Amino acid sequence: MIHVFKVDDVYGVVDTNSGLVHIVDEIIYDLLVDEGFKSIDKIQDIYNKYGQVTVDEAISEIKYLIENKQLYTEEIVIKNKIKPVVKAMCLNMAHDCNLKCEYCFASQGNFKGQRSLMSYEVGQKAFDYLVKNSGSRVNLEVDFFGGEPLMNFDVIKKLVDYARSLEKDNNKRFRFTITTNGVLLDDEIIKYINENMDNVVLSIDGRKSVNDKMRKTLNDKGSYDVIVNNFKKLVANRKEKDYFARGTYTAYNLDFSEDVKHMRELGFEHISVEPVVTKPEEKYALTEEHVNTLKEEYEKLAKMYVNDYKDKDKKFSFFHFNIELDGGPCIYKRSVGCGAGTEYIAVTPEGDFYPCHQFVGETEFIIGNVNDGITNELIVDKFRNVSVNDKPTCKECWAKYYCSGGCHANAYNFNNDFKVPYNVGCELEKKRIECSIMIKAKLQDEV
Numbered sequence: 001m002i003h004v005f006k007v008d009d010v011y012g013v014v015d016t017n018s019g020l021v022h023i024v025d026e027i028i029y030d031l032l033v034d035e036g037f038k039s040i041d042k043i044q045d046i047y048n049k050y051g052q053v054t055v056d057e058a059i060s061e062i063k064y065l066i067e068n069k070q071l072y073t074e075e076i077v078i079k080n081k082i083k084p085v086v087k088a089m090c091l092n093m094a095h096d097c098n099l100k101c102e103y104c105f106a107s108q109g110n111f112k113g114q115r116s117l118m119s120y121e122v123g124q125k126a127f128d129y130l131v132k133n134s135g136s137r138v139n140l141e142v143d144f145f146g147g148e149p150l151m152n153f154d155v156i157k158k159l160v161d162y163a164r165s166l167e168k169d170n171n172k173r174f175r176f177t178i179t180t181n182g183v184l185l186d187d188e189i190i191k192y193i194n195e196n197m198d199n200v201v202l203s204i205d206g207r208k209s210v211n212d213k214m215r216k217t218l219n220d221k222g223s224y225d226v227i228v229n230n231f232k233k234l235v236a237n238r239k240e241k242d243y244f245a246r247g248t249y250t251a252y253n254l255d256f257s258e259d260v261k262h263m264r265e266l267g268f269e270h271i272s273v274e275p276v277v278t279k280p281e282e283k284y285a286l287t288e289e290h291v292n293t294l295k296e297e298y299e300k301l302a303k304m305y306v307n308d309y310k311d312k313d314k315k316f317s318f319f320h321f322n323i324e325l326d327g328g329p330c331i332y333k334r335s336v337g338c339g340a341g342t343e344y345i346a347v348t349p350e351g352d353f354y355p356c357h358q359f360v361g362e363t364e365f366i367i368g369n370v371n372d373g374i375t376n377e378l379i380v381d382k383f384r385n386v387s388v389n390d391k392p393t394c395k396e397c398w399a400k401y402y403c404s405g406g407c408h409a410n411a412y413n414f415n416n417d418f419k420v421p422y423n424v425g426c427e428l429e430k431k432r433i434e435c436s437i438m439i440k441a442k443l444q445d446e447v
Contacts, residue, residue, distance in 0.1 A: 002071060003398030004032045007299055007438035014437070016398045018073040021325055022065070023441045027058045037062055075389075084339060084384075085135035090346040090357045091126060093118045093156060094147035098183045099223055101215045103248060103276050103284060105358060113361060117152045118349040123159040125370035126347045131170050133373070143177045145346075145357055150184040160196055177201065179246075181215070182227035182234075190234045198242060202231045205247040206259020206273070213252055214284070232267055244319060247273040250284035254293050257301040264308075264316045272319030275428055277410055286424055295431040302435035306442045323402065323436040340408050341367060341383035355383055358409035382418060383408060391419045393426075403429045 001016040011029040013022040024032075027050050036042035037059050047055050065071040096115040097104075127142075134140055142163070144156050156178070163174040178193060179201040185193075193200055204227060205211040212222025235243060245268035249256035256273050263271050275294070278285050286294070305321060308314035338344060341355030348360055351370035359365040368374040386408075388400040405411075406429065410422035 001075075001396075001398055002032065004029060005434045007434050008303060008442075010438040010441045012434065012437045012441070013071070014398055014433075015071050015073055016401065017075050018070065019401060020070050020073075021437055021440075022070070023437075025058075027054060028062065031055070031058055031062060084343045085137055086130055086133045086343060086345060087137045087139070088141035088143075088339070088344040089126060089130050090143045090145050090344070091118060091123060091149075091159075092146060092346060092348050092357065092360060093123075093144050093149035093152040095349050096151055097147040097181070098151065099148070099181050099215055099217060103214055103250060103278055103282075105277070116349040118155060118347075120155050120158050120162075122347070122349065122351045122370055123155060124162055125351065127159065127163050127166060129370060129373060131166050131172055134172070138171060139173050139175060141175050141177070143179065145179050148181055148183065149178055150180050150189060153184070153189060157192065175199075179203065181223070182230045183217075183223065185227075185230035185234060187233075190230075190237060193234065194238050194241065200234065200238070200241075200243040201246045201272075202234070202243060202268075203246055204228065204231060204263070205249070206253070206256070207262045210249075210253045210259055211247075214248070214250065228266065235268060242270070244270050244272045246319075247271075248276050249273055250276045251286055251290060252284055254290060254297060257297055257304060260301060260316070260318065261304065264314060269315070270317045270319075274320075275425070277407075277413075277422070277425065288424060291424060291427045294428055298428070298431045298435050302439055305439055309443055320432045321436045321439055323433060325437065325440055338404070338408070341380050355379065356409060358407070386418050391421065393421055397426070397430075399426075399430045399433055402433050 003014040003016065005012050005014075006029065011024050011026060013024055013028070013032060014020075015022070022028075027046075030046050030049070031037040031043075034042070036046060043055070050058075062071065094117050095113060096117065130140055130142070149156060160174075160176060163176075167173060175198040176196060177199040178197050181203045203215070204224070205215055208222065208224040211224045215223045217223050217226065231245065235245075245263045245266075247256075247259055247263070249259065253259060260271055260273055263273075275286050276284060280287050301318065302321065305316070305318060308316065338356070340359075344356060345367070346354045346357040346360055347370065348354070352366050353368040353370075353374065354360045354362075354365055355367060365379060367376045367379050374380060386405070388394040388397075388405040391405055394400045394405045403426070406421040406425055408418050410425055411418050411420055414420075414422045
C-alpha cells in the first residue's frame with residue numbers, strides 16, 4: 001500500500017508498511033497516481049506529456065524500488081502481542097474549575113459529577129500503584145490535570161515530594177506535566193512550576209476575540225486579559241524546559257493559522273492548536289463540511305512554518321507537525337497507539353481508575369481504583385486487543401502507522417465502537433502528516 005500526494009511544490013510517496021517516505025519528481029508522481037505506470041491507457045498520456053525515454057527511465061526507477069522492498073511492501077504481521085506495563089498516569093487533581101469554557105469535555109471541570117479535589121492520600125496510593133506496576137520501566141510520566149489543577153496546588157507540591165522520595169529505592173524517574181488555564185498563576189506558582197515540571201501545557205486559544213468567545217470566566221467575561229501576561233511571564237522564565245501554548249479551534253475560527261501566528265507574536269515558540277471534538281449539533285462543532293477548508297488551512301500553516309523557520313523571531317514549533325519520520329516507536333507500539341487503559345490510566349479525586357481522562361465520568365469505564373488496582377479486566381481487554389489492523393477502515397488506510405488508529409474516546413463517543421474511527425479526525429490527521437513531510441523535505445538541510 002502506498003500514498004501519493006502533493007503539498008505546495010513537494011511531491012511525496014509514503015510506503016505504508018515499511019514507513020519509507022520518498023520525495024519524488026512530477027514524473028514519478030504522475031506514474032504512481034492510481035498506479036498509472038501499470039495502465040496502458042494512462043501511460044500513453046504520460047508518454048505524451050514527458051516523452052517515452054524519460055518516462056521509461058522513471059518506470060525503471062519505480063520497479064527498482066519495488067524489487068528492493070521500498071515500495072508496495074508487504075503487510076507486517078504481528079504474531080506476539082506484548083503485555084504492557086503502566087508507565088503514565090493522569091491525576092485529576094481538581095474536578096472543579098475557575099473558568100467555564102463552552103467546549104469543555106469535562107463539563108466545566110466537574111466531569112458530570114460532584115465538584116471535588118484529590119486528597120494527598122489518594123495521590124500517594126496512585127503513585128504507589130504506578131511504581132509497583134511499572135515493571136522495569138524507569139521513566140514514569142505523570143500529568144497533573146483537571147478541571148484546573150492549580151486549585152489544588154498545595155497537594156500537588158506534597159505529591160511531587162512524595163514521588164521524589166520513591167525514586168531512588170525503586171529505580172524510577174518521575175517526569176511531571178501540568179496543564180493549566182493560567183488564572184491562578186503568580187510568581188510563587190510560576191517559580192515552582194518552572195523548577196519542578198518537566199512540561200507545562202498553557203491553555204489559550206489564540207487571538208483575544210477567539211479565546212474570549214469560548215474561554216470565559218465564571219462571571220462570563222473573557223479570560224484572555226487575565227491569563228496572557230501570566231503565561232508570558234512563565235515562559236520568559238522557563239529557559240530550555242518544555243512547554244506548549246495549547247489552543248482549541250472550532251467552527252468559529254476555521255482560520256486557526258492566524259491564532260498560531262498570534263501566539264507566536266505573544267512570544268510562544270512551542271504551539272499546539274487542536275480541533276474541537278464535540279457533538280455535531282453544537283454550533284461550534286467541526287463537521288464533514290469543514291474538512292476541505294481545514295485541510296487548506298493546514299497547508300497555509302505549513303507554508304508559514306517553512307517561511308518563518310530562518311527568522312528567530314518568527315520560528316516556532318507546531319505540535320502536529322513534529323512527526324517522527326526517521327525512526328520512532330516499534331511496529332507493535334505504532335499499531336496499538338496511545339496505551340489507554342493499559343500503559344496509561346487516569347485517576348479521579350475519589351481514586352477511581354479510568355482508561356484515560358476523556359472517559360472520566362462515564363462510570364461504565366471505571367477499571368479499578370487506588371485501593372484494589374485494576375479490577376475490570378473486561379474493559380482493559382477491549383483496549384488491549386484493538387489495533388489498527390483490527391479496524392476495517394484503518395486496515396486499508398495509508399496513515400495507520402502514524403496515527404495508530406486514532407483516539408479511542410473519539411471513536412467510542414461518535415460511533416459507539418472502538419473499531420470505527422472518528423472520520424473528521426482521520427481526515428485532518430492525514431493532512432497534517434502530508435504537511436509534516438512537506439516541511440521535512442523543504443527544511444532537510446536545516447532540521
